[in-house]
Amino acid sequence: xxxxxxxxxxxxxxxxxSGNLCGAIGFYVQRLRITTLSFSVxxxxxxxxxxxxxxxFDPVYSAMIVAVASALILGMIFARIEYGRELIxxxxxxxxxxxxxxxxxxxxxxxxxxxxxxxxxxGSLLAxxxxxxxxxLLTLFMFILYIIAYRIQIDSMLxxxxxxxxxxxxxxxxxxxxxxxAGLIISSSLRLTGGFLVFTLxxxxxxxxxxxxRKAHLQLLASSILGAASASFGLLVSYTLDWxxxxxxxxxSSIILLSAYMMKVLVEAFRRRCxxxx
Amino acid sequence: xxxxxxxVKLRDVWVAYSGSDRPAMCNINLTVPLGKxxxxxxxxxxxxxxxxxxxxxxxxxYRGSAYLxxxxxxxxxxxxxxxxxxxxxxxxMKPPFEAYTVRHVIRLGFAPYKSIFESLTEDExxxxxxxxxxxxxxxxxxxxxxxxxxGQQQRAVIARAxxxxxxxxxxxxxxxSLDREGRRLxxxxxxxxxxxxxxxxxxxxxxxxxxxxxxxxxxRMENGRIVSGEGYA
Numbered sequence: 076x077x078x079x080x081x082x083x084x085x086x087x088x089x090x091x092x093s094g095n096l097c098g099a100i101g102f103y104v105q106r107l108r109i110t111t112l113s114f115s116v117x118x119x120x121x122x123x124x125x126x127x128x129x130x131x132f133d134p135v136y137s138a139m140i141v142a143v144a145s146a147l148i149l150g151m152i153f154a155r156i157e158y159g160r161e162l163i164x165x166x167x168x169x170x171x172x173x174x175x176x177x178x179x180x181x182x183x184x185x186x187x188x189x190x191x192x193x194x195x196x197x198g199s200l201l202a203x204x205x206x207x208x209x210x211x212l213l214t215l216f217m218f219i220l221y222i223i224a225y226r227i228q229i230d231s232m233l234x235x236x237x238x239x240x241x242x243x244x245x246x247x248x249x250x251x252x253x254x255x256x257a258g259l260i261i262s263s264s265l266r267l268t269g270g271f272l273v274f275t276l277x278x279x280x281x282x283x284x285x286x287x288x289r290k291a292h293l294q295l296l297a298s299s300i301l302g303a304a305s306a307s308f309g310l311l312v313s314y315t316l317d318w319x320x321x322x323x324x325x326x327x328s329s330i331i332l333l334s335a336y337m338m339k340v341l342v343e344a345f346r347r348r349c350x351x352x353x
Numbered sequence: 354x355x356x357x358x359x360x361v362k363l364r365d366v367w368v369a370y371s372g373s374d375r376p377a378m379c380n381i382n383l384t385v386p387l388g389k390x391x392x393x394x395x396x397x398x399x400x401x402x403x404x405x406x407x408x409x410x411x412x413x414x415y416r417g418s419a420y421l422x423x424x425x426x427x428x429x430x431x432x433x434x435x436x437x438x439x440x441x442x443x444x445x446m447k448p449p450f451e452a453y454t455v456r457h458v459i460r461l462g463f464a465p466y467k468s469i470f471e472s473l474t475e476d477e478x479x480x481x482x483x484x485x486x487x488x489x490x491x492x493x494x495x496x497x498x499x500x501x502x503x504g505q506q507q508r509a510v511i512a513r514a515x516x517x518x519x520x521x522x523x524x525x526x527x528x529x530s531l532d533r534e535g536r537r538l539x540x541x542x543x544x545x546x547x548x549x550x551x552x553x554x555x556x557x558x559x560x561x562x563x564x565x566x567x568x569x570x571x572x573r574m575e576n577g578r579i580v581s582g583e584g585y586a
Contacts, residue, residue, distance in 0.1 A: 156371060158371045159371070223470065224469040224470050227460070227461065227463070227464045227467050227471075227473075228464045228465070230457075230461060230464070231464035234461055235442075235445075237411065238513075239464065239465075240411060240435075241523070242436070242517070243432050243434075244432075244464050245465075
């Protein structure tokens, strides 16, 4: 029982960290309008994890290598082209999904419910280790350090990328760093949610935060908190009801998004009613 | 780092937007020296915005060469040349939910000069105060920019460009949202800035009235070409 609780505590901590990081990077990729790019990076991570299965390599590390490499390559290509970015992203997404499915087919583990496949596709509680937790902590530390160090430059890009570039901010470098972190965070969170559902943690919290506040710093804060809440609450529900962890996290984050939207609609209706009173 | 005294030099420049089958700008030759006020005029779709964005290296020519302070706009060093410029884009308007305060928007103009972990100095804060008084927006400094009118937002963005003390100021349709009083104020501020700082100002505007009497060089564009010019090389 004690071992089980310790294990759950570890998983819960990993969920909070993953959700927090995904919520924060989701905010930045949305504001910098590189959402489709991060979508491709997420699928590249899935392909990387699946390749890890064939090579008998830890899927998290192979996902990290492929995700970060694809993020940097795509970032450099995008800096040189103006139109057709979405099409390139979709091509990478399709190719990555195909590679992932082929890699799973070619791997020795043919049953989709086995633990190693579950880690890659649906996420697994069993996959959280102290080593992976340290990896998440290190990623969080590096990300916070970067955001604080370049706060004014990042803020300038969030306000208006074109103006920031025209004034001499190194927009290309910051976009690449953001994509690098997106690759790192997505691949670190893959164990929890699985490759197909990792974007629910990337996009649902930020979409919910946009319903809650219009101020950028509050949106960032809300997105991080909601990401952490979705992941940790989803994990607890999954443990209690014995549901697949990734899918449960996706459902919880969707419920949070729907609640935030409903709350916004109600608040606006109430405000309009108050204003219309004589 | 050494920079040329020619602010802009375009040599046989052709620019096209990817996906388009015809160039947005053809065979453009233009030299802008320091200390000049240049007015670029012409009808909608003439290529004025394309020209200003090519000067800053935001658009790259597929034929010919573009230089900003002597730096090829294709070079990685273009970032350093851009630090000597101020830019007011045509699409400066922010939606009502944009919560950045005017003070913060102006502060962001200092972003490229800051090293890691560096914050704003008192002198920079004083400069923000001075420029906002000059543009008569000192009472708006703590208001969210999205709640302001188009004219007020335009003044805030011009303040951001001026606070950087640029050697070259690129203004794309700076009078578009201003009333008569505002136009008079901006043209006076721009004129005085050129005189006081020996800087260059490149203004793109289809409305020439507020500034034409003070322009050293007037360039007229049509269909992506320079069709007439006074005083340009």
